[in-house]
Amino acid sequence: MDLAASPLPDAGVVPQASRLVSMILDDQVLQDRAAILGAVGHHPFARHALGPALPATGYRREGAVLWLVPTRHGPTGCAIGPAGPALDICVALRDSGTLRPGHRLHLPRHDRALLTGRLAVAEHHDWDFHWTDAPPPAQPDEQPVVRLTDADTPALEALVDEAFPSTTSRPGDPRVVDWYGIRAGGRLVACGADRSQSELGFIAGLTVAPDLRGRGLGASLAAGMTRALLARHDTVALGVYTHNVGAARLYRRLGFTNILPLSTIRLA
Structure with missing residues (x-):
């Protein structure tokens, strides 16, 4: 979220x-x-x-x-x-x-x-x-997660445009500290934004290529990013809309079992 x-x-x-x-x-x-x-x-x-x-x-x-x-x-x-x-x-x-x-x-x-x-x-x-202060368990058939560089920007932009066009975490966003991703056959197939600030790590904009969803890439990406951020922060957090039941289940499985229920309003 x-x-x-x-x-x-x-x-x-x-x-x-x-x-x-x-x-x-x-x-x-x-x-x-x-x-x-x-x-x-x-x-x-x-x-x-x-x-x-x-x-x-x-x-x-x-x-x-x-x-x-x-x-x-x-x-x-x-x-x-x-x-x-x-x-x-x-x-x-x-x-x-x-x-x-x-x-x-x-x-x-x-x-x-x-x-x-x-x-x-x-x-x-x-x-x-959701937040956790413990590394997640290894995932079945977990894929390696790497920190992306400027050279990955065109592929990153293409993936976000295709798979998550509504996200507010986009390449060039000054709030993003780093981008992480998973490659398969030379293709960028998953990405996520490190939106950490202060002493707390924060994961946002997790994205998986539409044709490869359901193969564990989301779990690999979230787990790999959580470990990377815990190397620099004592706690890692993320946000999930209540209707996204599958994502919430995944994050709880990865150890994000501390939960604060919130409502966001915009004044009319």
Whole structure:
């Protein structure tokens, strides 16, 4: 799954804290990344979403923590904890003018009906954030995974265009640290993007040639990339839409058994 947002006008971080504290009773304003990470126990999702150099401000309410970053870095906001209090914070931020139409947020999993009369949304979809800190088991007939180079760009572009044209992880994307792939008979038949940031590894855009699906290439690619990223990071994560049952089953088999259920919304 890809988690990127379309660029939007920068929301800044937030209005003055005193204004929001008066609007969100019992909230605690968290002034920076370190405070936010401390409030969520350095949860892997927060470690991934909060890049080390991003300005960020967070809010804590009844067990929920929601943080905002400038929109040019991805979704405007993310949250961990009970969905109800997280949505209460969203409503207050919307009422203050901090959250505006078009802004996207990754929030604790909730039913869309919970938004009725509170937040108008143009998009709402559910997905799971998976992570592991252990190498995956060897896969049957596992194929070697290699790090791709600039010379592979034409083949990489052709494979992505053919097999996964809707992905937001594409060659030339500045968020991609490296590309990995599998070759067969001199042909690039599978690829995946290393979208790691901070101390957490993150896999995105896993793609297999349509005529070779069902032969274990996806498992080989995910396993090989997980091992490669664990050599540089203490944890590796990825995202899966809830309707992609087969992929979720595969990732659990590879050890991605830690799961955070999320819903992404885009404000109307």
